Amino acid sequence: MRAGATTKILALALSTATLLTGCSLKEPPRQVAAVDRGEPVAVQELSDVPSLEGKTIGIAAKDILHDYSRVVYEQIQQRIEELGGKAIATQAEAKDEKHLANVENLITQAPDAIVVILGDAQTLTPALAKVDEAGIPLFTIDFQSEYSTNNVTSDNWNIGTTLARTMAEDIGGEGKILVFNGFPGVTPCRIRYESLNLVLKDYPNIEKITPELQDKYEGTIEDAKNQIQDQLRRLPEGEVDAIWSCWDMPLIGAAQAIDPLDIEGIGLYGVDAEPGALDLIQDPDSAYQFTVAQPTKSIAATSASNIARYLAGQAELVPSTSYAEPIFVTKENVEQVRSDNGI
Structure with a gap:
């Protein structure tokens, strides 16, 4: 049938x-309020989010081979720049070892935060432990990790x-x-x-x-x-x-x-x-x-907003997980x- x-x-x-x-x-x-803590979050106005002026954010994406990954990768860079920050963006062409190397290379550049987009947990976890050891706040998108300050995911x-x-x-x-x-x-x-x-x-x-x-x-x-x-x-x-x-x-x-x-x-x-x-x-x-x-644009924007809040000393406003609800087609x-x- x-x-x-x-x-x-x-x-x-x-x-x-x-x-x-x-x-x-x-x-x-039902519709969701944008400020629900730990609940699905709508794209918020830039005026509601602290500036990232003077901040550098490293981005390590596993790939941009399909539409979801590509849009999230592009949109988080755009959002960081709209908030006044600088993005150092890398993508690993779906190669796990390259993804790991990109994270380790970002650590050497000492950014104010690192965002990891997707990845294989077994391969990537040792590198994320190094991020933690370096004292760099880690944020993730569609990647659950014990070292992540905030994970944005559907x-x-x-x-x-x-x-x-x-x-x-x-x-x-x-x-x-x-x-x-x-x-x-x-x-x-x-x-x-x-x-x-x-x-x-x-x-x-x-x-x-x-x-x-x-x-x-x-x-x-x-x-x-x-x-x-x-x-x-x-x-x-x-x-x-x-x-x-x-x-x-x-x-x-x-x-x-x-x-x-x-x-x-x-x-x-x-x-x-x-x-x-x-x-x-x-x-x-x-x-x-x-x-x-x-909602790829909202996922990327939510991650950038959480980074900005955390770096502005508003950690209490950043949940461990921000959920974005899906649209069934x-x-x-x-x-x-x-x-x-x-x-």
Whole structure:
């Protein structure tokens, strides 16, 4: 069953406002005040945030290979500069060792703070311990760390469970699914995958096809396309009811494998609202059913504002985690979401 009742409820019930909270499959969301401590935070006016004049902020991003990472990377630099600060920006081209080296190189430049955007916890934690030892405040985006003063992230438990429940209900609570699972060390993907497994406990008639598929950062779309083509050749016709991924890029490749064959009954479910994914969701003939837009500009602005407050001696105003609520995108609401959010 494709684009079932649950998806239609989502399209009607979920607002496309940038930051929301309290939403579920059947419950309309409420708006959030910008100053809610530890709650989703709206982009605040620059007049509400202390100046970063004379401050240098180091930025270490894992990559800018997909739209989410690129926009966050660009926007946090812009926000720091708008607040009067200087940004030293590095990105590691999705290479873990280069990401680690970039962090260590920033330490030698003794910035007033360092921001880390995404990363593999096992690889990066030793470098973050060095940041702490150097007495440099560490801020993170989509990266949970014991050394982080503040982590700005989407509510990935909400994303993960809603993604999984929507998929499960769209296929009628039974069938077989293919799962891309290549990044257990990346916090958002780990949470979304754990949420999938948690939700599937309530859907015992849904089976994950094993072995799970391994996605990768470089050449993602073509690699995923090839993997799905192999699966379609290997598995009996009608064996696959849905394909899940913690991000959109593999599913763009999956759609490239499935859509030309005009196969009915396979739905694709991902996260990030990549422009290519939104184009496919907007196409009524594509298998792509569902993605989740994250408020990238607000995530970047919130991180910069928290840095400014902390460096201005307002640490009591900086929560350990700032949550940004997601926007759920379906075939029914995709045009409205794109129009409202400029994506």
